[in-house]
Amino acid sequence: MLDLLETHKHFIMPHLCRGCTAVDFTMGNGHDTLFLSRSVGPEGKVLAFDIQKAALLSTAALLEKENAPKNYTLICDSHHRLRDYLSGSFRVGMFNLGFLPGGDKSITTLHETTLPAIEAAISLLERNGCLIVAVYPGHAEGAVEGRMVEELLSGYDRSRILTAKFMLVNSPSSPFFFLVEKG
Ligand SMILES: C[S@@+](CC[C@H](N)C(=O)[O-])C[C@H]1O[C@@H](n2cnc3c(N)ncnc32)[C@H](O)[C@@H]1O
Numbered sequence: 001m002l003d004l005l006e007t008h009k010h011f012i013m014p015h016l017c018r019g020c021t022a023v024d025f026t027m028g029n030g031h032d033t034l035f036l037s038r039s040v041g042p043e044g045k046v047l048a049f050d051i052q053k054a055a056l057l058s059t060a061a062l063l064e065k066e067n068a069p070k071n072y073t074l075i076c077d078s079h080h081r082l083r084d085y086l087s088g089s090f091r092v093g094m095f096n097l098g099f100l101p102g103g104d105k106s107i108t109t110l111h112e113t114t115l116p117a118i119e120a121a122i123s124l125l126e127r128n129g130c131l132i133v134a135v136y137p138g139h140a141e142g143a144v145e146g147r148m149v150e151e152l153l154s155g156y157d158r159s160r161i162l163t164a165k166f167m168l169v170n171s172p173s174s175p176f177f178f179l180v181e182k183g
């Protein structure tokens with residue numbers, strides 16, 4: 001049966017190009033960083049954020065093992081500080097909210113920093129760029145985050161920025177995701 005979170009790549013792919021800049025806002029174990037690194041190729045650039053040293057170590061090991069192009073910068077800082085690390089714009093961004101799989105479940109993304117991070121991301125997103133925000137509502141903070149992200153994204157002007165939500169209607173506690181496209 002459908003793995004909803006795998007379908008978000010279908011939306012990202014048309015926006016990704018060789019040589020462009022992409023941002024992984026929640027590096028975790030590096031699977032999204034690896035996907036972005038391969039997609040933009042050696043001439044592109046990937047910034048990846050996480051607040052946990054363990055995530056940087058895990059991601060660095062994965063990228064090395066998979067022989068990813070050396071086009072990435074792993075940043076140990078909160079994603080809401082995007083502007084401290086990126087002066088220009090970027091084409092594709094991925095937020096995979098929640099806690100580090102296999103790590104400390106008490107360290108999770110929090111709406112206090114997630115919302116400013118999404119606002120910063122949308123302001124630096126290129127025209128014809130896109131963002132994905134995956135939400136895990138099965139834990140308390142995830143449920144709050146999901147509602148607050150939806151409220152934030154509902155307020156953007158549709159003529160400039162499209163925002164959409166993809167979820168399983170008969171399983172509301174399953175992960176779901178938002179898509180943001182800048183026209
Ligand atoms: C669900 S995991 C990400 C999974 C990852 N994309 C992958 O492919 O393995 C969420 C990650 O967000 C990180 N995180 C929590 N708060 C953060 C923040 N303020 N800025 C950046 N990363 C944060 C957590 O440490 C955790 O590793």
